[in-house]
Amino acid sequence: MKSKITLKELAKLLNVSVSTVSKALNDSPEISPKTAERVKELAALHKYKPNPVAVNLKKSKTGTIGVVIPNISNSFFARVLSGMEAEAQKHDLQVITYISNESLAREQQICDLLTSGFVDGVLIAVSEETQKKQAYDHLFSLVDYDIPVVLYDRINVSLPADKVGVDDETSFFEATNFFKSKGLDRIGLATAIHHLGVGKLRIRGYEKAMKKDEELRLATSTNPRSLISKIRKLLTEEKIEALLCTDFESAIMASRIAYEEGIKIPEELKIIGYMSKEVAEFLTPSLSYIEQHPKEVGSKAVQLLNNRLEGKNEPGKFDENIIATSLVHLESTKFKMK
Amino acid sequence: MKSKITLKELAKLLNVSVSTVSKALNDSPEISPKTAERVKELAALHKYKPNPVAVNLKKSKTGTIGVVIPNISNSFFARVLSGMEAEAQKHDLQVITYISNESLAREQQICDLLTSGFVDGVLIAVSEETQKKQAYDHLFSLVDYDIPVVLYDRINVSLPADKVGVDDETSFFEATNFFKSKGLDRIGLATAIHHLGVGKLRIRGYEKAMKKDEELRLATSTNPRSLISKIRKLLTEEKIEALLCTDFESAIMASRIAYEEGIKIPEELKIIGYMSKEVAEFLTPSLSYIEQHPKEVGSKAVQLLNNRLEGKNEPGKFDENIIATSLVHLESTKFKMK
DNA sequence: CTGAAAGCGCTTACAG
């Protein structure tokens, strides 16, 4: 029931002007210590809090940043958001969340909204459809409106913006080399996301690690049935010894097919996938995975945006940050002692 | 580089007053059709969009709602957020996200922020710690500040607020009866969340369905090791035929233990758990689960809040909405044809 | 039908 007290009301109670109260609360050196104390005391008594909308209008900003998320059910993005929220808090920024559901049309609609002045800056991972169609006009329109943009995770877009990515290529380059160092050479890769930038990078890492004379063994499809049959072929006909999976779907399919075919993990087949720790640890057997450090991706993205907003970065010159991944070994890459 | 055009600038270009422009754009009947058209034309040409911060200040609102989420990695909450975002869009509300990480201190800090006037209303699922300690002062302080609150999912708090919950008790009552109808009577329940409101409700549903003379078989612990050993006991010593799991952790543990002990699912053990469709479907074997319809929880919560904000609901009288669950049968509850 | 004025709640040059 406490309707919030305003500066004006405080001023009246104190018999001073509104400007004096404002300056006192903002620690202006213009104000005498005595007055400052009186003002602060009464403000504290009434639990005065400045109306952020008014402050923002005066300062010609919004105090908020917009985050566009392609798919919140993907725990990677959920964690990125968590990292963003934590970092935003440090800079007194509020995070407004928009979910594109991997739809270009929705993304365009969101960007249209964002150019109306709801936010000071935008963090976006472009949707699958956007990537496929390479339709980036709506992103350029953000830039045209002088709204700083930071691309995160899906950064393969030539936009004048800061970027924070995951070191997808290196992750599978190193994972492949890990298998090779253990003497395995029938190494395959399964993917349901070869059409996405991140998928391409992961595949490229694998390809780069494979020597010219080594056979690439890929199971690739966005269609579940088709992917399953391709993975089954890799496991049963090509008898691969190790499998890299670029996404949760293919990893879980692979472990399921191995189970159905009686192929023992890790004895007969090693697997490394991309998935969250929680899921990886609880699978049977637990699956070794690439840790992408999503929270760091999120916090770094907000840091970059905040620097832009505070004019700390040179205009026209953009940062590209790559967060290193780590390979976490669980049961599915266990090797016997020799 | 388009710095946004303002009403004042439009007025100057049109040689009319600011008020006329404002009224014309807001379809005021006071304005002549001719003027209205002229104004709208120029506004469209310059892609005029009102500054939302100014509009909100004038209207003494923020146009935003705050969502407090205990744990965004929990895909249930991620989906709830998605439902909220979609519904908020319909009402021109922006969603500001706050993540409490199940921490009371963080939740209090967030509520403190929320009373500063960043949002018009709040959607909150209280943190585990908050529930355990039953420390709700910060929530009451939101109410004191006349900020409408909607509790979602974790609604077992006596706060004057609208509530949207999941029909947790009924879900397991019916699941238990399903097993009984199939002639099973050694039915157990595993839980890592018996201390939470939702956990208690699910357990109660199970207990209510069990007759007086039927033995309750519970595996209960927040400690993973201890929970594993208790579930193992249920499976091996008590030889249960069916298991209800209140959470992802216990479900995944149970299926893992069954695997280790060579107990076949569903032939020797049926399982019903709480988890997301994506995970449930891809597990080996796939796990039957309770679908909680998180998006509906989210959209209903926003609807209730919006009604409050628009004064459509009687002050002092609060809604409690329970979203029905559905039991989705996958492999883990497959019965042989007789 | 149009416009001048007040005001939403602040901040900040500027004058005294």
Next chain:
DNA sequence: CTGAAAGCGCTTACAG
């Protein structure tokens, strides 16, 4: 050191 004034970009009674 304090305060009156202007202004952030709007909306809306009120006068004409």
